[in-house]
Amino acid sequence: MKRRLAILGSTGSIGTQTLDVVRAHRDLFEVELISALNNTSLLAEQAREFDVNNVVICNPDKYQVLSRELENSDCKVFEGIDSLCSLVAGANVDIVVGAMVGFSGLRPTLSALEAGKIVALANKETLVAAGSIVTRTMREHNAVILPVDSEHSAIFQCLLAAQGNPVEKIHLTASGGPFRNWPKEQIASATAAQALKHPNWKMGAKVTIDSSTMMNKGFEVIEAKWLFDMPADRINVVVHPESVIHSMVEFEDGAIIAQLASPDMREPIGFALSFPARITVGNKKIDFATLGNLSFSAADTDRFPCLSLAYESIRRGGNIPCALNAANEVAVAAFLEGRIGFYDIARICREVIDGVNFAEDPSLDDIFATNDEAAARARERISDNGIY
Ligand code: MG
Numbered sequence: 001m002k003r004r005l006a007i008l009g010s011t012g013s014i015g016t017q018t019l020d021v022v023r024a025h026r027d028l029f030e031v032e033l034i035s036a037l038n039n040t041s042l043l044a045e046q047a048r049e050f051d052v053n054n055v056v057i058c059n060p061d062k063y064q065v066l067s068r069e070l071e072n073s074d075c076k077v078f079e080g081i082d083s084l085c086s087l088v089a090g091a092n093v094d095i096v097v098g099a100m101v102g103f104s105g106l107r108p109t110l111s112a113l114e115a116g117k118i119v120a121l122a123n124k125e126t127l128v129a130a131g132s133i134v135t136r137t138m139r140e141h142n143a144v145i146l147p148v149d150s151e152h153s154a155i156f157q158c159l160l161a162a163q164g165n166p167v168e169k170i171h172l173t174a175s176g177g178p179f180r181n182w183p184k185e186q187i188a189s190a191t192a193a194q195a196l197k198h199p200n201w202k203m204g205a206k207v208t209i210d211s212s213t214m215m216n217k218g219f220e221v222i223e224a225k226w227l228f229d230m231p232a233d234r235i236n237v238v239v240h241p242e243s244v245i246h247s248m249v250e251f252e253d254g255a256i257i258a259q260l261a262s263p264d265m266r267e268p269i270g271f272a273l274s275f276p277a278r279i280t281v282g283n284k285k286i287d288f289a290t291l292g293n294l295s296f297s298a299a300d301t302d303r304f305p306c307l308s309l310a311y312e313s314i315r316r317g318g319n320i321p322c323a324l325n326a327a328n329e330v331a332v333a334a335f336l337e338g339r340i341g342f343y344d345i346a347r348i349c350r351e352v353i354d355g356v357n358f359a360e361d362p363s364l365d366d367i368f369a370t371n372d373e374a375a376a377r378a379r380e381r382i383s384d385n386g387i388y
Contacts, residue, residue: 089115153268154246218310326374327352
C-alpha cells in the first residue's frame, strides 16, 4: 500500500524537497493533498505532475487564479485554512507533512493530530508557540509526530539505539550561520542579503534569517524539549560549522551517539516519510577520506542574544515562547524588508516578552490571543517614533 501524503506548504523549500523524494519513489508514495499560501503557478504545476486530488490555496484572493489554472484537470481546488484543516483529517491521508512557515502551521497541525494522523513536522514554530497543547493533542488522539527538522530527526535516530536507557543530555549542533566569525560591531550592521547567505543549508528565507540570529537554534531547543520530553537545561547547543553531525544524545555512562549525514534536508524528510524503513534520497554520501576535520565550540550568546531569549522563554514558560515566536516573525519580516537592523530583532523580542500579558497554562484561545498581542506589540515598536 502506498503512503498517501498531504503536504502543507508544498511550494516552499521543505515542500519542494518532499516532492523530490516522492518523485524518486512513486511506488511508495502518492500525493493526496497539497497547499500553499500564494504561489498558484507552482502549486498548479505540482498538482498536475503528481496527479493530486485536492489542492488548497490558503490565500482566498488567489482562489480564482488557481481554479482557472486547474480547470482542465481532475484536481479539486479549495481556499483558506478552514478547508485545509478539514481536508488533512480526511480518511485518504496517511501522513501530513507540516512544512508551512511560522504560526500559520498551528491550526492544520492540530487538526491532523486530532484525526490521529502521522505528522512529519518541519514547522517548528507550532511546537514553540503551543508545545504543551500540541503534544497533549498528539497523546490524546494516539497521533504521531515524526521530526523533519534535521537536528530532531538526528536525535530521534540516536534514540532508536537507546534501548530504553534514560538520556542524560541532548547535544544540539548548530552551524553558527553566516555570522559565526563576525565581530559584534560588524554583525550589528549586517543586511538581509548577507544574512540570507547560509553556508551549509538550503532553506527558506524565514528559517535562514533565524539561523543567522541563532533564534532558529533557540526554537530548536524548545522543539526538542517538547518532542523528547527533556528539560531545557539538559539540552546543550554546540557550534559545529561543518553541519555533518546533525545532533547527539548522551547517556549516563558518558557514551554519546551521534547521527551524521551530509547537510541535505532530503535525508530527514525521507526518513520521516518512510520510517522505519530507509530509502535513497539522492543526497551526497559522506567520504571520510576527504571530509577533513570536524570542529566544535560553545555558542556565543553575547553576539547571538536570541539564543538566550529562547532559553529564558522556556524557563518563564506559559505563553512566553508563543510571544517570542510572534515577535520574532514580525521582526524578521521587517528585517527582510530592510526596515530594522539585525540586533533590533533581539531588542524587539526582549521588549515583547517582557511586556506581554502572562498566561501560565495557556489554552488554545490564549495562544491565539498571545500571538496577536505579541505581533501587535512588535509592529508598534517597529513603527513607533522611528525608534527602530
Ligand atoms: Mg534545524
